[in-house]
Amino acid sequence: MDIGPILFSLRRNKVGAILIVLQIALTLAVLCNALFIIEQQIALSRAPTGITEESNTFFISNQWIGKTADLAARLQTDLATLRALPQVADVTVSPSRPLGGRGMGMNVTLYPGKGRGSLASVFPVDDHALNALGLKLVAGRNFRPEEVLLSHGFTDDYKSWGNVIVTRELARRLDSGRDVLGRTAWLGKIKATIIGVVDQLVPGRVAGDSTTAENSVLVPLLWADSNIFYIVRANPGQVATAMAFARDRLYSISRQRTIASELTFTEARQDFYHGARGLALLMSSICLILVGVTAFGIIGLTSYWVSQRRRQIGIRRALGATAVSILRYFQMENLLIAGAGSVLGIVLGLAMNLWMLQSIASARLPLFYLIAGTVLVLGLGQVAVLWPALRAAAVPPATAARGS
Amino acid sequence: MFGYYFNLALRSLRRNVVLTALMISAIGIGIGASMTMLTVFRAASGDPIPGKSAQLFVPQIDNFGPQSKMPIETDDLLPPVVTYFDADEWMRSHPAVRQAAMYPISITITPSDPTRNPIRADARATYGDFFSMFNVPFQFGGPWSRVEDSSHAAVIVLTRELNHVLFGGANSVGKNLLVGDKTYRVIGVMDEWRPTPRFYDVDGATFSGQDQLFLPFTRAIEEQMPTVARFNCDQTGPGKGWQGLLASNCVWIRFWVELPSARDVASYQSFLHNYAAEQLQRGRFNWRARVGLRNVRQWLSYNHVVPPTVETLTSVSFALLLVCILNAIGLMLAKFMARTGVISIRRALGASRLAIFGQFMLEAAVIGLAGGLVGLGLIQLGLVSCRLVLERDLSVLARLHGSDVLIAMTLALVATLLAGLYPTWRAMQVPSALQLKTQ
Numbered sequence: 001m002d003i004g005p006i007l008f009s010l011r012r013n014k015v016g017a018i019l020i021v022l023q024i025a026l027t028l029a030v031l032c033n034a035l036f037i038i039e040q041q042i043a044l045s046r047a048p049t050g051i052t053e054e055s056n057t058f059f060i061s062n063q064w065i066g067k068t069a070d071l072a073a074r075l076q077t078d079l080a081t082l083r084a085l086p087q088v089a090d091v092t093v094s095p096s097r098p099l100g101g102r103g104m105g106m107n108v109t110l111y112p113g114k115g116r117g118s119l120a121s122v123f124p125v126d127d128h129a130l131n132a133l134g135l136k137l138v139a140g141r142n143f144r145p146e147e148v149l150l151s152h153g154f155t156d157d158y159k160s161w162g163n164v165i166v167t168r169e170l171a172r173r174l175d176s177g178r179d180v181l182g183r184t185a186w187l188g189k190i191k192a193t194i195i196g197v198v199d200q201l202v203p204g205r206v207a208g209d210s211t212t213a214e215n216s217v218l219v220p221l222l223w224a225d226s227n228i229f230y231i232v233r234a235n236p237g238q239v240a241t242a243m244a245f246a247r248d249r250l251y252s253i254s255r256q257r258t259i260a261s262e263l264t265f266t267e268a269r270q271d272f273y274h275g276a277r278g279l280a281l282l283m284s285s286i287c288l289i290l291v292g293v294t295a296f297g298i299i300g301l302t303s304y305w306v307s308q309r310r311r312q313i314g315i316r317r318a319l320g321a322t323a324v325s326i327l328r329y330f331q332m333e334n335l336l337i338a339g340a341g342s343v344l345g346i347v348l349g350l351a352m353n354l355w356m357l358q359s360i361a362s363a364r365l366p367l368f369y370l371i372a373g374t375v376l377v378l379g380l381g382q383v384a385v386l387w388p389a390l391r392a393a394a395v396p397p398a399t400a401a402r403g404s
Numbered sequence: 405m406f407g408y409y410f411n412l413a414l415r416s417l418r419r420n421v422v423l424t425a426l427m428i429s430a431i432g433i434g435i436g437a438s439m440t441m442l443t444v445f446r447a448a449s450g451d452p453i454p455g456k457s458a459q460l461f462v463p464q465i466d467n468f469g470p471q472s473k474m475p476i477e478t479d480d481l482l483p484p485v486v487t488y489f490d491a492d493e494w495m496r497s498h499p500a501v502r503q504a505a506m507y508p509i510s511i512t513i514t515p516s517d518p519t520r521n522p523i524r525a526d527a528r529a530t531y532g533d534f535f536s537m538f539n540v541p542f543q544f545g546g547p548w549s550r551v552e553d554s555s556h557a558a559v560i561v562l563t564r565e566l567n568h569v570l571f572g573g574a575n576s577v578g579k580n581l582l583v584g585d586k587t588y589r590v591i592g593v594m595d596e597w598r599p600t601p602r603f604y605d606v607d608g609a610t611f612s613g614q615d616q617l618f619l620p621f622t623r624a625i626e627e628q629m630p631t632v633a634r635f636n637c638d639q640t641g642p643g644k645g646w647q648g649l650l651a652s653n654c655v656w657i658r659f660w661v662e663l664p665s666a667r668d669v670a671s672y673q674s675f676l677h678n679y680a681a682e683q684l685q686r687g688r689f690n691w692r693a694r695v696g697l698r699n700v701r702q703w704l705s706y707n708h709v710v711p712p713t714v715e716t717l718t719s720v721s722f723a724l725l726l727v728c729i730l731n732a733i734g735l736m737l738a739k740f741m742a743r744t745g746v747i748s749i750r751r752a753l754g755a756s757r758l759a760i761f762g763q764f765m766l767e768a769a770v771i772g773l774a775g776g777l778v779g780l781g782l783i784q785l786g787l788v789s790c791r792l793v794l795e796r797d798l799s800v801l802a803r804l805h806g807s808d809v810l811i812a813m814t815l816a817l818v819a820t821l822l823a824g825l826y827p828t829w830r831a832m833q834v835p836s837a838l839q840l841k842t843q
Contacts, residue, residue, distance in 0.1 A: 015826065019734045023727050030723045037716070063524055065512045066585025067628070102608075102634065105475070116473055153630070157644035189639050227510065227632075251521070258512050258524040275795025279713050282793060283720070289433055290724050297731035300426055304738035355719075359712035 006333045009309075016301050017337055024341025024377050027294045029348035032373030033356060034283045036365055041280040045273035049098055050167070050200030052134030054265040056089075057233045058243055059097050064226040065256045071224040072150050074254065079126075081249050082232060087242035089233040092132040094125045095153075095223045096204045097231060098216075098265070099272040103204020108166075108217060110174050112186045118173045120166075121203030122187065124151060124221035130165075130198065132233050138168060140181045140196030143220040151221040158190050161219050165196035169214030187217065239264060291380060298384035302330065306392040313392055314399025323393040330389035331382060338381035342374045349373065406766070413767035420739065424771070427735045431775025431820055434728025436782025439812040441714070441721040443783065444790060446808065447801035448611065448710045452599035456539060457700035459664050461500075463676055464696035465490055467653055468638050469689060476636070478706065482696045483636065483655040484606075488625075491657040495531065499675040500661035501668060502537040505621055506530035507631045507657050508605060513570065513617075514582040525566060526632075527617040528605075529624030535561070535592075537662045538604065543567075545577035545592035548620060552591070556626045559591040561618040567593045586627065588619065600800070603700050605658055606707045607633050609797045631656045673697055711798060729823045736771070736827040740764060744834050751836030760832050768824025769817060776816030783812060 010017045051057055062078075064071065075093060082091045096103045104124075109117030127143040129135070147162055164185060171180045171194070180194050201216040234242035243262050250259060263271070306313070313326055353365040417424045451457050464482040467490065468474050476483055486494075491505040509529055514522045534540070535547035544567075548559050560581065567576055576590045601610045628646045635642075635656035643652040663669045676695040683689045698706055747760060783804060790802035 016734060016737065019730050023730045026723050026727050030720055034720065063510065063512055065514060065522055119475060157641065157648060189641055255521070258522045260524055275713065278793030278795060282717055282790070286437060286720055286724055289437060290727060293430060293433060293728055293731055296426055297734055300423070300738060301734045356716060360716045
């Protein structure tokens with residue numbers, strides 16, 4: 001098809017064409033970045049936690065009232081009572097929990113004094129943690145009961161924590177993929193031997209820092225402090241009864257406590273990623289509206305051009321042009337305009353990504369999203385132009401004779 | 405003339421209902437989306453304490469030193485919080501008009517009714533100056549004074565909400581309350597006070613978080629109440645026990661000062677510099693520590709309080725508004741140019757170009773106002789969805805204020821008038837019918 005006449009007529013409708021080019025460009029720029037962000041946010045909210053049975057595993061936030069010297073003994077009583085419940089598979093205790101929104105960050109390294117090490121989320125737990133959380137041990141072994149140290153909180157001034165278990169990702173980072181089992185790690189200034197590697201355990205804080213997303217350390221400490229979480233895995237199908245019984249039992253042992261936020265990890269995950277899903281949702285709605293507005297813009301302007309050129313179309317038809325060739329003309333015209341818009345849109349999209357890198361985007365825009373966005377806007381143009389183009393094709397040849 | 409043009413505009417808009425509806429919805433959708441996000445953005449970036457935000461300052465000091473590898477998230481690597489040691493020294497030397505150290509704690513309250521379970525509350529340990537410095541309104545009683553600060557008194561200030569839960573909203577001043585396992589006396593009940601963002605503590609839930617109870621800092625330290633915020637320690641660690649923590653180089657305490665005049669600011673600056681020099685002299689630091697002093701507005705932007713989510717959504721929604729405006733330009737062009745014949749007759753009958761300009765700009769204004777009204781409806785819809793899906797901390801920001809309505813209508817009008825400029829200019833170029841005939 002000869003595009004000469006199309007370019008010639010576009011030159012006469014410069015402003016209209018420029019308006020569509022700009023709309024297409026902006027739509028493409030927003031669309032490819034938004035799709036990228038949406039994909040990232042959804043992936044984030046679906047990322048595995050390492051907890052095998054999220055819907056059967058729940059936590060109880062427990063806070064003791066007042067300062068008591070026998071916290072360790074109280075903790076042991078609570079744990080024994082909870083473990084004795086027939087609905088409960090296993091229980092562990094920790095001052096922080098996965099997806100809790102806050103955590104204890106510590107710098108972990110195998111080579112003290114060299115480099116920065118890796119920031120990791122520290123979970124002080126007892127020897128039941130692997131079973132209670134359902135973590136998959138991929139190398140080494142679990143803590144033995146006698147290895148669990150009694151702790152009174154962070155101000156215990158430890159020199160060594162004996163043994164620790166790390167996540168696979170942290171293990172990989174610690175010594176660029178070399179085996180870390182049996183090696184000595186430094187957590188701040190505290191020394192410990194790595195005795196096990198678990199497949200995965202999501203840290204307390206995730207959002208905003210992808211570099212620490214998979215770094216967790218389990219430390220064998222029975223955390224006798226006033227604020228702790230009991231992490232309970234219920235037997236399949238018994239999570240609701242386990243929750244109710246657990247609360248009752250704990251209160252019947254002692255009322256010198258407050259119990260709050262009993263949630264399963266399924267609920268905790270929904271809570272934690274509520275914002276990420278919301279962002280994806282809002283972005284998608286803005287994109288949908290944007291696509292709709294642009295489509296109507298194209299329909300409106302093309303219809304105007306068609307009505308302006310009814311006479312010329314009639315003349316072409318009278319001179320022997322088929323209805324299909326009129327249809328093709330408008331489709332080609334739109335393709336040219338949308339093509340120009342796409343080129344500008346890709347440039348704008350890349351610029352937008354650079355700006356977003358400083359805030360919300362975690363990486364450079366992959367080529368895929370640029371291509372997908374371009375295909376989308378070109379397709380959008382073709383779909384939008386179809387109705388006015390069909391109307392143009394329906395102009396009867398006799399129009400030429402009737403004047404304008 | 406205005407009435408006539410207005411009439412003409414209405415008649416013209418009625419002529420092609422589809423085109424008119426498209427234009428009005430384009431403007432409405434653009435305004436609806438952009439103003440929804442701008443409303444949230446404005447709430448997130450608003451001045452939480454108008455009239456005083458230029459007089460309240462946060463002092464900072466680099467207690468980790470230039471060699472530190474600490475992951476401090478601020479741009480200039482100054483910790484946003486200070487050590488107990490520095491906070492205590494600054495409180496003691498008292499160089500500002502008012503000053504308050506503070507940290508968040510979690511406390512339990514045991515109701516006197518034994519059938520009710522104890523409840524947990526977010527609380528803040530601070531100094532009496534906190535209340536006067538931040539203009540906190542009181543419903544009953546008042547803040548504690550420096551006497552209670554120095555005597556480590558067991559007194560508390562309740563928020564209106566917590567007073568409602570505990571005492572049914574009655575005047576509880578003088579009543580006793582079991583906080584932890586110690587008895588505290590209620591000294592004041594605050595009236596509704598919700599600075600947004602919560603500028604004095606920008607860690608955690610900056611927009612929705614609220615302290616329910618306040619008690620003296622000195623008392624909390626004596627009772628060894630731990631902070632519930634993050635604390636950052638360097639390689640020297642938190643030390644042994646509570647005394648070890650207080651003497652450690654860990655940062656966990658927020659500090660605010662009130663400096664009403666430029667002279668006060670300058671003198672506090674020099675106080676901080678002298679303090680840093682003194683630490684070097686005394687051998688506590690082996691570096692000359694950098695210091696910082698930022699007022700509320702500077703502090704909020706330094707801490708990037710406006711979440712990237714809101715920034716991104718706002719800019720994307722304004723891109724949408726731009727597309728809507730481009731769209732409206734095209735549609736208006738089509739609409740105005742369809743009336744070439746009428747324009748040329750009006751010109752032939754003696755209408756000046758200026759008159760044409762007035763007529764078409766008025767038509768644009770009518771479209772803009774109609775679009776703005778549609779937009780207002782969509783903003784309400786947008787804000788409802790924002791409240792449902794935004795991060796919980798941000799959902800409190802999705803509320804419409806009178807000023808937002810005004811901005812929305814102005815934006816709609818200005819945007820549509822700008823969009824109408826080119827189509828109107830084209831309409832003005834239409835020659836009169838007389839000229840057409842002679843051609």
